[in-house]
Amino acid sequence: MLDSCQNAQERWGGVHRLIDRWLQEREELVQAFRNLRDAKPAFADKDTNRDFCAVLVDYVSAWHFEVQEQLVSEAKAFGDDRSLELAEQISPRIDDITQIALAFNDHCDKGNCNDPERFAKKLQELGSLLHERFELEDCLIEVLHNAHKEEGAVQA
Numbered sequence: 818m819l820d821s822c823q824n825a826q827e828r829w830g831g832v833h834r835l836i837d838r839w840l841q842e843r844e845e846l847v848q849a850f851r852n853l854r855d856a857k858p859a860f861a862d863k864d865t866n867r868d869f870c871a872v873l874v875d876y877v878s879a880w881h882f883e884v885q886e887q888l889v890s891e892a893k894a895f896g897d898d899r900s901l902e903l904a905e906q907i908s909p910r911i912d913d914i915t916q917i918a919l920a921f922n923d924h925c926d927k928g929n930c931n932d933p934e935r936f937a938k939k940l941q942e943l944g945s946l947l948h949e950r951f952e953l954e955d956c957l958i959e960v961l962h963n964a965h966k967e968e969g970a971v972q973a
Contacts, residue, residue, distance in 0.1 A: 832887045836958060839876075839884050843951065846876045850947070854940060866930060870922045877915045880954060885911075888961035900960045907953050914950045918943065 849869040856865045885908070892900040921943050930936045 832891055835884060835887055839879050842872070842876050842879060846872045846947070849873070850940075850944060854944070866925055870925050873918055874922055877918050880911070881915065884954075885957070888957060892961045897961070903960050904957055907957055911950055911953050914946045917946055 846869075849865075849872045853865050853869040885904075889901065889904060892904070921939060924930065924939070
């Protein structure tokens with residue numbers, strides 16, 4: 818689809834909108850995390866827990882199946898080998914955090930969230946990992962997309 822666009826603005830403007838929409842999902846994830854963290858006791862509020870897990874899975878899936886794919890395609894189109902190398906270095910850590918997030922979701926889906934201390938500890942660990950993930954994602958967005966905005970505008 819992007820390959821059929823006529824100029825760089827049309828081509829990469831869609832990536833910018835995708836990133837904006839995904840960053841809005843990040844805000845929803847952070848708010849859902851806070852709601853779950855602040856619920857007393859957090860594990861007992863099944864609706865809040867379910868809402869958080871749904872947003873969490875949607876968020877990490879959107880990164881892997883939409884955002885990252887488009888960012889890599891953009892870097893390839895600009896012949897940006899340096900950025901692609903960075904993506905290869907950072908992506909495995911993001912993948913690791915994804916697996917931990919999905920395991921948290923599975924753990925909660927199976928009803929294994931009945932120990933308040935264990936749940937609070939797991940949630941705190943997940944929060945720290947999500948913070949790390951956000952920083953890694955932001956780094957990739959900066960390198961894989963923002964670096965090409967000016968070049969794309971010149972090509973348009």
